[in-house]
Amino acid sequence: MNISSALRQVVHGTRWHSKRKSYKVLFWREITPLAVPIFMENACVLLMGVLSTFLVSWLGKDAMAGVGLADSFNMVIMAFFAAIDLGTTVVVAFSLGKRDRRRARVGTRQSLVIMTLFAVLLATLIHHFGEQIIDFVAGDATTDVKALALTYLELTVLSYPAAAITLIGSGALRGAGNTKIPLLINGSLNILNIIISGILIYGLFSWPGLGFVGAGLGLTISRYIGAVAILWVLAIGFNPALRISLKSYFKPLNFSIIWEVMGIGIPASVESVLFTSGRLLTQMFVAGMGTSVIAGNFIAFSIAALINLPGSALGSASTIITGRRLGVGQIAQAEIQLRHVFWLSTLGLTAIAWLTAPFAGVMASFYHPRIHRLNTSL
Template sequence: MKDMKRLKKEIMLLGIPILIEQILTTTMGMMNTMLSSNLKGQEGINVVSAISMIDSFSYLFISVFTALAIGGTVVVAQYMGRGDCQKANEAAKQGVMSATFISILITIFLFIFNAPLIRLIYNSVEPQVMEYGIKYFGIVLLSFPFMAITLIANGVLRGAGDTKTAAISNVIANIFNIGLTYLFLYVFEWGIIGAALGISLARAIGASYVLWILMSGKKVLKLEKLYHYKPNFKFLRQIFYVGVPAGVESIIFHLGKLLTQVFIGGMGAIAMSSNSIANSIINLINIPGNALTTVSTTIIGQEIGRAEYDEARKSLSYITRFATICLVILGALSIPTAWYLVALYTDHEAVMDYATKLIQLNALATPIWAFSFVLPGGLKGAGDGKYTMKTAITGMWVFRVGLGYLFGVVLKWGVYGIFIAMFVDWAVRGTLYMIRLRGDKWLSHRLTDYEETKEKIKIQAT
């Protein structure tokens, strides 16, 4: 049995590169928002509002790539847990190639229907924000195949226990993102077009790096004969077993988030800008939690691959508690510092006041965050994606959307109402995930034995 000292060491080895990566990535994302928001006067507010609006819409499609990345992570992790590097390599290859083809199809569709889709969904936003949004998305969507390659490639590397390469690729992409965005916004003065070009070119550079690493075999995995790719449905079935539920969950979940963004869009540019800035800072606070979510998927996946069921339960419980402690500390620190953090983005008094209160409100909910995000990360590592899908969809549409509309629109609580509904969603999902963790059903999935046995593994009671 794995002792606590070994588990802590494993968390540190996997988690520190991810933590550094996410700190740099989120910080650079904040800087990107700052670069846009610091444009003169109303221009800055409109640009930030447009980017925030399009990011919410983009995540709906990016979630497909993320889902495939989760599937690749879990399958590779379970093969590596069994010590089968050959099958881990083949699973990685199938994941990367399938994600590439799917992303190209999505990009073609969005390129054709760009403007009609944006106008249909965001028909209540201000005209200038709408115009900027259409221009921004028309460029950014062309980078989706590069993002898909990066997500799935980094996912399979993490599944193999190599979190350093994934961290390096993201850091490289984000350094180029900041540099190019600054160049295009403030030197060439290209406005919203410059912001779109900066992030798109950076994604292409990041994808090129991580793909080169995988093809060269410099790390634990190696992709071979990509130019003679043939679908291997055994591995694709395993990846999709996790990826499809995760994808459905993520798409419907982000549809709900998109709808709440529409609610906020009807509240005006100040509400949209305040929400964007607050979420940018909240993402910084959530870095340890997001890092530990990724760690939980890898560790639990490898333990399930080794049939270490008791250890998987103990590991997931510990990782969740550890994440909660980290987030509560950071949440408490954000209460007195929120105003100063917001001031880095804007000097607009109304936006500063609104965003500050949103960050302070979020701090009160940090104790429940890990139970609704880190826990399902581990459950997915065990292949329990269908349960997390059903739970997330129910929580999103019943509580976050339903209560969000009631609190934010009907009762006119504004973005505060949207946030409160979100916290209720977290609490409900976290409770359901805790109940799942205490049972044995989530341990009955062993993806790497799918073709060989096609039967559930017998679980021994603790």
Template sequence: MKVPPTTTALVPMFTRRFLYTLIIPLVIEQFLAVTIGMADTVMVASAGEISVSAISLVDSITILIVQLFAAFATGGAVVASQYLGRRDYASANSAAKQLLVLSLTVSTALLLLCIPFRRQIINFIFGSIEEGVLTKGSTYFLYILLSLPFLAAYNACAALFRSMGNSKVSLWVSVVMNLVNIGGNAYFIFVLQLGVVGAGLATLISRILGALIILVLIAGPNNQISIRNYRKLEWHWEMIKRILHIGIPNGVEGSVFQIGKLLVQGFIAAFGTASLAANAISGSVASFVNIPGGAIGLASITIIGQAIGAKKPEQAVHYAKKLILIAYLSMAFISIPVFFFAPQVVAIFNLSAEATNLASNVLRSAMIFTITFWPTAFSLPNFLRAAGDAKYTMGVSMFSMWFFRVGMSYFLAIILNWGIYGVWTGMYIDWVSRSIFFIHRFAKGKWKTIHVI
């Protein structure tokens, strides 16, 4: 709950309790997403290698699409948060409705465009693959495409609840969706033996249910932001432009980042199975460590956005420093034990001796750079986006991704023959580069003068 406004600018806008109730559910939600995602993969694996390969290929494509919806959601949440900070609730509601209209329009357009050509899309992206994988991938892709409008609606409404400071709603709806997905997989794959059709059905049903629940909840009259009349979802271009001002740079940045990651993973494939396995395990463990930093980044949209909307840049600076400190402390709390017990952690995955040694070394180096550079490289830019400085973060991210993560990875791994160590070193250089640019931008303060609303 917010502290009542006073005449003293130094009085904090948010209580400590408010910060905890915003951040902790976000951490739990992301943790559940990773763990339940792993359980989902294990269940699907029972359908056979061809099915797993087909689902994996389609998931690689849908990650790019999900990035687009997440970008729109971020844009809408930033605009809504700034209006809430200004206490302009009518405009916040208008922004919320336009975010939903935009998300549903784009997702429906993608659905209609991609369904007839889904087989060709898979073939174009991945080249010549086995006929069985292509056929099953096309089948699974159909269900994923059908689920896009529901996923878009969920992402939009979840972002709006977070902009109000209520992250518990997205947590519980996410739990319901994931449990339905797991239960659906169990029934459709194990009982009915439907394979990729079962996996697709479970995903579709879980997203339909999640969208319906959160659309009912966002219509609640007690919400600061409420969308009550779904039959009157008009298109207001001026508000859409405000959302796209944040959403387009954020979407381009996220998509380019995913493409760069795919390219770098291609480098590792040249070093053999042990390197591929070591990279996969190191990345999975590192994703757990990064969860608090990711949650801080999401929370900052609400906190920094409302402070900027209230025209209190000094509050934005105050909370940005507090949030980055929380990110460092929470990530260090996880990183330090992982560093010391890296061999034991890797041993859980029962890899070969070579892969275990590679993964242990990579994981230890990752923990060192995580507790020194990850928060400023990935949490801090979200503070800038919340203020509307999305074009700058996009420019830095694209430059650093292609010049350092991709370019240096290729030079170190392929040219100098450092193997997997070269790829991860290139990634660390990328983190350092991002940190330098974002810290400089934050310190200079130009982000405080950008106008979104």
């Protein structure tokens, strides 16, 4: 018996081989139609900040470091919003699995109202204490870098309500099984961000532009366009299960549904915020090592986040699939599918990590040449 025959017998004797057809159906019919658009959408959301860094990279390393410091803090806030978005996704998927459209609409509407109000309050507080936040985050960074970071933070906090609306609305649409609309909106936002920020930073024709200020302003304008688009999609009932009129946002709140969303979102937000805070702490530790190190560290983290996107997309897809299964009482099927997604994401991310390392220099080369070598090492 040769080696290939022996390996074939070993594979045929595994439990996976006997269930390969059902796994194949699960992958192509349920996971892929959800995970691929979610992956592309999450990439677009992440690229909003990455592209802002790229656009200011030619203004100098001080500008890149300023954006990096401010965005390290912004990512903690975005992680919290994304976790509440997850709670909304689960409630919508579970409700629609039980054929309860009204509960799905109420959950979406109330999540949007609560998180928008919270985002306004949060933006007000951060804007007021912005200088203290930057001093804490930037540590021993230079005065010029701190000033640029404060300017960028004060501009981008104005986009928090818009970011909350876009994330929560996109999560609700994903929970309803509509992954294409959030992808289309977030993809369009990236294009708008490049165009608007590029014009505001570097100018157009005879207008010289606003310089560094244009980066934060362009990002904020783009996010509000996205928020309007999400509210419009929900208002016209593009997805009939989630048709939410504008006047319905002023109805009294049903706290039983809110606590259900928060019961899922808050524990998830603690996990996400702690993970993102670890990155923020690293940024704080390197703040005194020089402007190039600050910029390089942020860019390296951004690239690492892009590498992790497939796992995040599979996690979101499994959340939607599980919510649907639990909604119709198929608990055993949900467990089987979760196990399959777990191994798929583990093996996939391991392969991506090994394949990405040789191309680190290529990915870092898109930024300013002065920090190219540092980015490659990180």
